[in-house]
Amino acid sequence: MSQNFALFGNPVSHSKSPYLHQNFAQQFDLAIDYRKLLSTPENFKADVRDFFSTGGDGCNVTVPFKEDAFALCDILSPMAARARAVNTLYLNAEKKLCGHNTDGIGLVNDLLNNHKTDIANRHVLIIGAGGATRGILGPVIAHNPASVTVANRTYAKAQQLAAEFADLFQVHTCSTSTIDTPDKPDIIINATSASLSAELPVTDALLITDCTVCYDLAYANEPTAFMQWASSHGCAKSLDGKGMLIEQAAAAFTTWTKLTPTTAPLILEFASA
């Protein structure tokens, strides 16, 4: 009997998740059905309840429902609790709705495993202080960076986020107009939504050396504006979020099935797409 998974989002038709999860399932000869389900803010709660009451085994949640999913859960993983957003839902043995967030794990696994980029003892600069940054901060901090700085256009939001993580780590903050980090950043992560409108969230080219790894959580068919800017200022490793997409899906698959799929073939396939 096949297992039933789904992705809730709006829009959702563009999603590659069914393709990724079918690839993972094939690695274990597992029969799965993975559907894309368009929802609305009004119906999301009922749609999720409906999915699980009609035999759903697990679902992913994407924009704009990750905070709604967080609010629905009976039980949250520590990462989801920190992120205040959920991208992976399932029922436990007591039929309680459990929520996890695999976005940050996806980023970290992509950096460590696919790009051989350590976080430990590195200076990390994260640009943006919205939901995406909240989702990745916990997993980044867990890998023992030398420092983490959150830079944001609206400075108060960076300060607010740093305060939320103060019990875990001393997160530095600054405005994107005056980047101020404890040391030259080794890794610069663009976690703003600026790429969606082809805008640059930061323009201080002095930040970049040929050793800096620049990572845009966004991805498109062409390099994003941030990646192009980084490359044009000497960055040798300018990455987009395709690997993170694959790795967050793999972590969700593992959450549901307890199986750990190989991601390398998909990473290669998407890199050359």
Ligand code: ATR
């Ligand atoms: P998400 O959930 O994708 O993180 P969000 O919570 O709306 O979305 O946050 C968007 C982030 O991108 C914010 O940090 C925002 O900066 P502000 O807090 O100042 O609004 C940042 N952002 C969006 N467009 C930007 C731009 N053109 N330049 C710089 N930062 C930008």
